[in-house]
Amino acid sequence: MFRGIRDTQGKKSDLPITSSNFKPKAQSVPRRQILKYACYIIGAFLFIYLLSSKGNISIKYSDEENFTYRFKNIDYEKLKKYDDGVEQFLVDKDGVKLQGSTERVIQKDIDELYHSTVDYYDLSDAEGSSNGAIDGDYILLLIPLRNAEPVLPLMFKHIMNLTYPHSLIDIAFLVSDCSKDDRTLESLFDLSVALQNGNLSDLLKAQESIKGDLSGTSDLHLGYMDPDYIEKVDKAFNPPFHKDYNEPFNSVQIFKKDFGQIIGQGFTDRHDVKVQGIRRKLMGKARNWLTSNALKPYHSWVYWRDADIELMPGSIIQDLMKFNYDVIVPNVWRPLPEFLGNEQAYDLNSWIESDQGLELARNLQEDDVIVEGYAEYPTWRVHLGYIRNPNGDPNEIVDMDGVGGVSILAKAKVFRRGVHFPAFTFQNHAETEAFGKMAKTMGFRVGGLPHYTVWHIYEPSEDDLQEIARKERKKRRQNEGKEDLSEQTKKKLQQKE
Numbered sequence: 001m002f003r004g005i006r007d008t009q010g011k012k013s014d015l016p017i018t019s020s021n022f023k024p025k026a027q028s029v030p031r032r033q034i035l036k037y038a039c040y041i042i043g044a045f046l047f048i049y050l051l052s053s054k055g056n057i058s059i060k061y062s063d064e065e066n067f068t069y070r071f072k073n074i075d076y077e078k079l080k081k082y083d084d085g086v087e088q089f090l091v092d093k094d095g096v097k098l099q100g101s102t103e104r105v106i107q108k109d110i111d112e113l114y115h116s117t118v119d120y121y122d123l124s125d126a127e128g129s130s131n132g133a134i135d136g137d138y139i140l141l142l143i144p145l146r147n148a149e150p151v152l153p154l155m156f157k158h159i160m161n162l163t164y165p166h167s168l169i170d171i172a173f174l175v176s177d178c179s180k181d182d183r184t185l186e187s188l189f190d191l192s193v194a195l196q197n198g199n200l201s202d203l204l205k206a207q208e209s210i211k212g213d214l215s216g217t218s219d220l221h222l223g224y225m226d227p228d229y230i231e232k233v234d235k236a237f238n239p240p241f242h243k244d245y246n247e248p249f250n251s252v253q254i255f256k257k258d259f260g261q262i263i264g265q266g267f268t269d270r271h272d273v274k275v276q277g278i279r280r281k282l283m284g285k286a287r288n289w290l291t292s293n294a295l296k297p298y299h300s301w302v303y304w305r306d307a308d309i310e311l312m313p314g315s316i317i318q319d320l321m322k323f324n325y326d327v328i329v330p331n332v333w334r335p336l337p338e339f340l341g342n343e344q345a346y347d348l349n350s351w352i353e354s355d356q357g358l359e360l361a362r363n364l365q366e367d368d369v370i371v372e373g374y375a376e377y378p379t380w381r382v383h384l385g386y387i388r389n390p391n392g393d394p395n396e397i398v399d400m401d402g403v404g405g406v407s408i409l410a411k412a413k414v415f416r417r418g419v420h421f422p423a424f425t426f427q428n429h430a431e432t433e434a435f436g437k438m439a440k441t442m443g444f445r446v447g448g449l450p451h452y453t454v455w456h457i458y459e460p461s462e463d464d465l466q467e468i469a470r471k472e473r474k475k476r477r478q479n480e481g482k483e484d485l486s487e488q489t490k491k492k493l494q495q496k497e
């Protein structure tokens with residue numbers, strides 16, 4: 001397959017020279033004369049080049065001050081080539097700018113482009129240190145979004161809550177495959193501009209007071225959750241926040257590109273496994289696209305985050321970084337209503353490989369994707385989720401093989417050396433699980449923290465909602481005559497029934 005690709009590319013680049021379609025227009029002009037003019041032109045270019053390049057190329061900055069200076073002044077976006085159907089935006093405190101395509105680059109830009117492309121990077125400066133916040137390691141924070149408008153305020157609160165120096169964090173969002181009436185992109189614009197103005201807190205407060213309770217109709221389940229957990233959440237979202245909570249970030253970029261999505265309707269449960277495999281490959285494609293477009297030479301670390309996290313220590317980046325692993329994930333759990341046991345491991349994609357898992361893989365087709373949590377694939381692996389002890393040492397680390405994508409911190413060099421999120425099967429896995437396996441295959445250290453937990457939001461399933469409605473009816477009967485339910489609650493109950 002690789003050979004095929006190389007062949008086509010080779011042919012393409014040869015085209016202008018060898019193609020028989022190439023017919024000089026003015027065939028009557030003698031060849032000698034053409035050569036003469038060509039020499040003049042080349043000479044003129046050489047002259048301009050020598051004149052203008054004096055002192056402008058081959059600048060190597062070593063001290064830290066000039067490191068920052070350099071990156072502030074390069075407009076990387078002008079260097080980008082664009083795929084079809086991609087829109088790229090840069091957000092700063094003055095607003096959102098749509099990045100032009102390369103076709104519209106004007107002469108001034110070409111000059112700038114020239115001077116900014118000729119530059120040296122010492123990648124050993126960006127190897128990643130276990131003490132990055134002090135050593136000035138730049139981090140690329142990558143967040144994929146799809147129909148995510150409702151969770152954006154939550155996500156931004158967590159972004160602001162990060163205690164890693166905001167001036168060392170570049171954020172890149174990828175908005176893809178949203179439904180027609182979804183407003184993720186627009187909402188992301190508003191919130192990002194406010195973030196970079198340092199007044200997102202005010203904007204969110206204003207929005208909340210207009211909308212009332214943001215959680216909308218799904219708050220009925222809150223009465224069934226562990227009160228301790230609810231209290232913890234309340235506390236986490238109220239001041240005092242850390243002192244740099246409102247500080248703008250080094251940069252915010254938003255990419256919008258669709259990758260297509262598969263529709264699971266009409267599939268039976270058995271086929272669901274296959275659907276999962278295809279879905280994971282598509283997500284791998286999107287992740288790879290985002291890494292390769294957003295990663296800059298000065299980034300030392302890459303932090304992948306899902307938007308729908310409810311509770312997470314603000315120091316998570318430093319907490320993961322200090323282990324100096326190449327790839328590292330925390331444990332991811334979610335709260336549940338008390339009648340379902342209060343809590344549950346959420347992410348089953350972080351695991352340690354087992355003999356049974358390897359044996360299973362040997363008997364599968366090359367293209368089959370093993371998906372955890374399905375009866376078809378009994379792997380008997382050790383899942384990070386299931387070895388958590390709520391009172392365990394958060395500094396305990398175990399070596400992992402597969403990793404889940406909710407929260408991955410990885411050294412940028414892992415990506416630079418070619419590890420990615422396979423959009424094909426790699427050792428019978430795809431996307432983040434295959435990423436873990438591939439990193440390990442290439443000799444990187446992959447770890448997980450069993451007792452360091454981040455909490456995913458709980459979204460009640462249809463079954464859970466029915467159970468909640470049943471319990472509400474029962475409560476209502478018991479309370480009959482004692483107190484009247486509010487109109488709002490009645491309406492909600494009717495909807496649920």
Ligand SMILES: *[C@@H]1O[C@H](CO)[C@@H](O)[C@H](O)[C@H]1NC(C)=O
Nearest residue numbers: 059061063065066067069070
């Ligand atoms: C950093 O580099 C810029 C651009 O070459 C230069 O003007 C400036 O004086 C340098 N600063 C220091 C502290 O070396």
Ligand SMILES: *[C@@H]1O[C@H](CO)[C@@H](O)[C@H](O)[C@H]1NC(C)=O
Nearest residue numbers: 194197198199202203204206
């Ligand atoms: C945030 O700051 C910008 C620039 O100063 C201002 O235009 C905008 O109205 C402010 N927004 C809020 C919600 O305070």
Ligand SMILES: *[C@@H]1O[C@H](CO)[C@@H](O)[C@H](O)[C@H]1NC(C)=O
Nearest residue numbers: 161236237311312313314315
């Ligand atoms: C914000 O960070 C603090 C300090 O790490 C933590 O206690 C709090 O729970 C975090 N907030 C959220 C919403 O997770």
